Amino acid sequence: MLSQTRYRMLYLIGLGLGDAEDVTCKGLKIIKNAKRVYLEAYTSILTVGKEALEEFYGRSVILADRDMVEQHSDVILEDAEKEDIAFLVVGDPFGATTHSDLVLRAAERNIKYRVVHNASIMNAVGCCGLQLYNFGETVSIVFWTETWRPNSFYDKISQNRKHKLHTLCLLDIKVKEQTIENMMRGRPIYEPPRFMTVSQAASQLLEIVEDQKDSDKESLAYTAETICVGLARVGTDSQVIKVATLKQMTSLDLGRPLHSFIITGHLHPLEVDMLRQFTDDQSILA
Structure with a gap:
């Protein structure tokens, strides 16, 4: 079970390279408990679509395009100091510099974050x-x-x-x-x-x-x-x-x-x- 100290923050979760089942057990637990779940949808792709992820996770997933992540990250970070927000990335979360920028924006707002790594190219x-x-x-x-x-x-x-x-x-x-x-x-x-x-x-x-x-x-x-x-x-x-x-x-x-x-x-x-x-x-x- 996830400890209470791991709640109310931004989670960057790697999904691996294959399909919905490549997410780690740790990542899946966080996804199921998060208030909102975003899927970064422009630096890489999985072999399955958003619908397959939603079925496997039992959660709705919000697609986050480049404009949202790079220009309107406040939408993603909204209430992250009070609620768990999951940001899903194909491969590993730090496979693209864009995601480092998201972490820095969270830090500027004193929002805690945690990374769940996975396989990347x-x-x-x-x-x-x-x-x-x-x-x-x-x-x-x-x-x-x-x-x-x-x-x-x-x-x-x-x-x-x-x-x-x-x-x-x-x-x-x-x-x-x-x-x-x-x-x-x-x-x-x-x-x-x-x-x-x-x-x-x-x-x-x-x-x-x-x-x-x-x-x-x-x-x-x-x-x-x-x-x-x-x-x-x-x-x-x-x-x-x-x-x-x-x-x-x-x-x-x-x-x-x-x-x-x-x-x-x-x-x-x-x-x-x-x-x-x-x-x-x-x-x-x-």
């Missing part, structure tokens, strides 16, 4: 066989447009590779996005959700090095032949892992979201043996 990527302590700085890859093609993450990948470290690439999610026209006109019309795939990420990464094709090959952070790992729906029954060269990755279809991507660094023999399970081309690991 940051540690679950070990399922592919790459050893976690061989990873360097994580990067995010966003959708390019015709006029906006950011590649600042390239330097971080370069530094990781120089230190023989792997790079986990978190792929872009677009949820409840508006066109510039609808935003300027104040029309609450939103674009369909988009989730970057492994092949889209690989294509953008490949374009970056192809733009530098006249450079010395030794100076490139990676090449078309660099070994990469594509992951989809990690932590679910439909999890998929594929190992291929960067160029091969551009044509792979790993199915439904969410996808993640790894650019490998130096491979330990044990890592190579593990990766062999997930490739259709054994020659790339020779």
